[in-house]
Amino acid sequence: MTMTSANKKIILLSVTAVLLILIVAAIAVIYLNEMNKDVVAVEINFLPEDSVIDIYNPAELVGAVDYVFVGNVDELIGTNYRPVAVIDGMGWSETIEDPFTNYTVTVLDNIKGDLVLNQQVSVLKDGGLSRDGKTLTLYVNDSLPxxxxxxxxxxxxxxxxxxxxxxxxxxxxxxTTDVSDLSQIQADPVYLKAVNGFENQIVQNRTYYVGPIGN
Known part of the structure; x- marks a missing residue:
């Protein structure tokens, strides 16, 4: 029986989805190991990407943020939790906790903004594990550093x-993982894409803030 292009597409999407779930699960195990927690079965809670910009357009992405920099992830510190009140379909209100994963990162190069080079900063990543370690919350197509x-x-x-x-x-x-070879870092396609985005950035109508310059 000849496989149609529609069937091939369905199979490809299914394989991609499985691979994504496996990658996220592996990241959860890395997270738990870093925090010296027992590895448990992790339920993945994917959040829909809800943005007023096209996040896949580097010019819009760079223009929307305050800083773009290259950094080496030194350490995973832990998870911060922000209480959020939600109302379900029955009208019942409950409070859930949004996780934010906390890292120390050494700034290697600035693309937008002026953070102090070769100095550690604290970075919060939106997403992470629940307090009981059973649920990993991430945006779709996202992963924890x-x-x-x-x-x-x-x-x-x-x-x-x-x-x-x-x-x-x-x-x-x-x-690359060589923090001493800045030329190799600056030749990476991910870096070049960010630079191109900065040179053509589309500034958004929002309030911009300043981070820990000089700290």
Whole structure:
């Protein structure tokens, strides 16, 4: 029996979905190991990407954030939780906790903004594990940064100076892990895409904030 193009597409999408789930599950195990927690069965809670910009357009993505920089993820510190009141379909109100994963990151190069180079900053990544370690919340197509890896960070500075990476395109991995070879980092396609986005950025109608410059 000849396989139709529609069947091939369905199979490809199914395989892609399975691979994504396996990758996210592996990241959850890495997270638990970093926090010295027992590995348990993890339920994945995918959040829909709800953005006023096209996050896959580098010019819009760079223009929307306060900072774009290259950083080495030094350590996973833990998870912060923000209480959020929600109302279900029956009208019952409950409070859930949104997780934010906390990292220390060494700034290697600035693309947008002026953070102090070769100095650690604290970065919050929107998403992470629940308090009981049973649910991993992530945006669709997103993943948590891995300690020991280098990323381009797209950061929203908060009014209190905290640095927040929010959205599936907010942390994009550089292939090299050599923090001493800046030329190799700057030749990476992920880096070049961010630079191109900065040179053509589309500034958004929002209030921009300043992070921990000089700290």
């Amino acid at each position: 891995e300690p020991g890896s280098i990323y381009v960070f797209y950061i929203y500075a908060q009014p209190d100076g905290k640095l927040l990476a929010s959205g599936s395109q907010s942390t994009q991995k550089i292939q």
